[in-house]
Amino acid sequence: MNRPVLIALAGFCLASCSEGGDGGDGAASAPRRPAPTAPEKAALLAALPAPYNQADLDNGRRVFARCRSCHTITEGGPNMTGPNLYGVFGRAAGGHPGYNYSTAVRQAGFTWDADRLDHWLENPRTFLKGTKMSFAGIPDATDRRDVIAFLKVETGYTPPARP
Numbered sequence: 517m518n519r520p521v522l523i524a525l526a527g528f529c530l531a532s533c534s535e536g537g538d539g540g541d542g543a544a545s546a547p548r549r550p551a552p553t554a555p556e557k558a559a560l561l562a563a564l565p566a567p568y569n570q571a572d573l574d575n576g577r578r579v580f581a582r583c584r585s586c587h588t589i590t591e592g593g594p595n596m597t598g599p600n601l602y603g604v605f606g607r608a609a610g611g612h613p614g615y616n617y618s619t620a621v622r623q624a625g626f627t628w629d630a631d632r633l634d635h636w637l638e639n640p641r642t643f644l645k646g647t648k649m650s651f652a653g654i655p656d657a658t659d660r661r662d663v664i665a666f667l668k669v670e671t672g673y674t675p676p677a678r679p
């Protein structure tokens with residue numbers, strides 16, 4: 517790809533990524549990635565390991581409605597009661613800059629992956645005792661699968677390259 521095209525794409529992202537959605541903080545200096553298109557989301561979903569590749573993203577979006585009052589998921593989105601979740605997969609627990617975590621999460625000592633998120637979302641308070649995330653949990657395993665896949669697709673996760 518030649519230079520003018522790259523510059524044009526970067527400009528497109530700056531123009532389009534800062535508007536709409538559930539609110540950015542407007543303070544970002546780095547260019548943001550354009551949100552994936554529907555076919556890109558389908559490809560991301562298909563590339564996830566089982567059982568996440570079987571997930572229902574529409575149901576995942578509905579389940580995420582239970583999180584929205586406390587979390588944004590857009591790149592550069594603000595922290596609310598809970599931290600912004602963009603890039604959460606592969607990030608150290610308690611690792612989002614500028615958010616005041618509980619000691620329990622800050623000292624969890626692991627990196628978020630689907631498995632850890634599954635346990636966390638089933639019951640945050642037993643998974644990390646002392647967390648300040650006051651959320652009862654999602655008892656239904658299918659709902660957890662779907663919301664985890666939804667988050668993978670929406671928060672900038674990229675699957676590791678296959679050999």
Ligand code: HEC
Binds near residue numbers: 579580583601604
């Ligand atoms: C009532 C507000 C609230 C709701 C609802 C809520 N959370 Fe949270 N969440 C928090 C708070 C507060 C923290 C920080 C916890 C701490 O520091 O102990 C947190 C932390 C997290 C973290 C750890 C992030 C990190 O950077 O380590 C993840 C992942 C997360 N929440 C996902 C979810 C998902 C997914 C849902 C919906 C199924 C959800 N949360 C619902 C308030 C909430």
